[in-house]
Amino acid sequence: MLNDVVIVGAGPVGSVLALALADSDIDVAVLDERAAGETLRGDRSLALSHGARLIFERLGIWDALTAVRGAATPIVRIDISQAGGFGQMELAAEEQGIPALGYVVSYRALQAALDTALARTSVAVRHGVTVKSVDGKPAFAAVELEGAGAEPVLARLAAVADGTGEAMAGIARQRHDYGQVALVGKLWRAAPHNGVAYERFTPDGPIALLPQSDHYGLVWTVTPNRARELVALDDVAFLDQLARHFGTQTGGFLRVADRREFPLVLEFAREPALARCVALGNAAQTLHPVAGQGFNVGLRDAWELADVVLDTPRERLGDRAMLERYLRGRRTDRMAGIAFTHGLVNVFGNDLPFVRWPRGLALTLLDAVPAAKRAFTHAMLFGLR
Ligand SMILES: Cc1cc2nc3c(=O)[nH]c(=O)nc-3n(C[C@H](O)[C@H](O)[C@H](O)COP(=O)(O)OP(=O)(O)OC[C@H]3O[C@@H](n4cnc5c(N)ncnc54)[C@H](O)[C@@H]3O)c2cc1C
Numbered sequence: 001m002l003n004d005v006v007i008v009g010a011g012p013v014g015s016v017l018a019l020a021l022a023d024s025d026i027d028v029a030v031l032d033e034r035a036a037g038e039t040l041r042g043d044r045s046l047a048l049s050h051g052a053r054l055i056f057e058r059l060g061i062w063d064a065l066t067a068v069r070g071a072a073t074p075i076v077r078i079d080i081s082q083a084g085g086f087g088q089m090e091l092a093a094e095e096q097g098i099p100a101l102g103y104v105v106s107y108r109a110l111q112a113a114l115d116t117a118l119a120r121t122s123v124a125v126r127h128g129v130t131v132k133s134v135d136g137k138p139a140f141a142a143v144e145l146e147g148a149g150a151e152p153v154l155a156r157l158a159a160v161a162d163g164t165g166e167a168m169a170g171i172a173r174q175r176h177d178y179g180q181v182a183l184v185g186k187l188w189r190a191a192p193h194n195g196v197a198y199e200r201f202t203p204d205g206p207i208a209l210l211p212q213s214d215h216y217g218l219v220w221t222v223t224p225n226r227a228r229e230l231v232a233l234d235d236v237a238f239l240d241q242l243a244r245h246f247g248t249q250t251g252g253f254l255r256v257a258d259r260r261e262f263p264l265v266l267e268f269a270r271e272p273a274l275a276r277c278v279a280l281g282n283a284a285q286t287l288h289p290v291a292g293q294g295f296n297v298g299l300r301d302a303w304e305l306a307d308v309v310l311d312t313p314r315e316r317l318g319d320r321a322m323l324e325r326y327l328r329g330r331r332t333d334r335m336a337g338i339a340f341t342h343g344l345v346n347v348f349g350n351d352l353p354f355v356r357w358p359r360g361l362a363l364t365l366l367d368a369v370p371a372a373k374r375a376f377t378h379a380m381l382f383g384l385r
Pocket of ligand 1: 011
């Protein structure tokens, strides 16, 4: 059987694409190796932009997500500053005339809400199926599955949202290893967070505190050696180190839990498409979490791919012209998200005094100049195009 679209990976990005196509006459098959109702990885805090909320509202899952206690925490203010230098910037939701700048969402709760919504549609989701490879032929894509005797799944268009792009091996990728790791964990402070997120640039690298439920999600960027030292500390010594680096005004750290680390790389495909196949989400670009852009860019990939698919006659799905149209539409937003994140890491990850001074000035000016601040906030909330 020839499907119209096969989606490889029903993570958040693949699921959004499937839901956006669900009410149409497009015939969609979804494949994921995780068992139904499970997430493969542990939980993580996703920073969701206001634009992402609008997508979830249009898909009808926002109410279900926010009904779960602590699943989505509004960020009403972001406080951006640097240690050991002047310059501070504040982004506030009320200045933008919106209820929240963004939300911190539990990956697990989001995945559960998406799974439930997908199960109510007629989209065929096959769980527990591992994809070996996706091969583009002139007239269709063939998705090969693990397991002896498993029949390939054929479709006019294969949308690969497997989180790594491994299923689409032939694609050219650029990779930059930042030589840093993100140390993540849950953090409790004496005072309530009141919806305030902190992004503090320190000589060791940026520290982000994201308000989530009754605690903060901590993302501390450090070198691998430093991460090993920090992970080996007991909780009291770790909190002491954190308070020293973060500065005193937001001290009062009480408790930390679930500390773990993961390597930080930038990996992306400039043209994330091959014959009859397109990669999206983390499969197309994996970004440093400093600006909380990665997932939001991936969501916009899914939303805009659905738009192009719904606007293309069935017999032309997956052809070169359709893929070109999608790539053209996504180019500016993807590249801007990549450049913006990469630039932020380079400017704020550098502790030379002559860089520290101008970047303090940049933060101060950005705070003082409403138009610049509005442009910056708009980029953070909705992406660039
Ligand atoms: C530790 C960590 C912390 C992060 N923190 C943040 C953050 O704070 N803010 C933020 O915006 N982003 C963050 N990110 C990035 C964010 O998690 C990703 O942007 C998001 O998960 C991408 O969604 P996705 O659907 O593209 O991929 P994934 O979430 O990786 O989903 C991929 C899906 O594909 C399935 N799959 C994989 N391989 C196969 C296969 N061969 N066959 C079948 N199915 C397959 C998997 O089971 C999974 O369901 C973080 C990433 C990591 C690793």
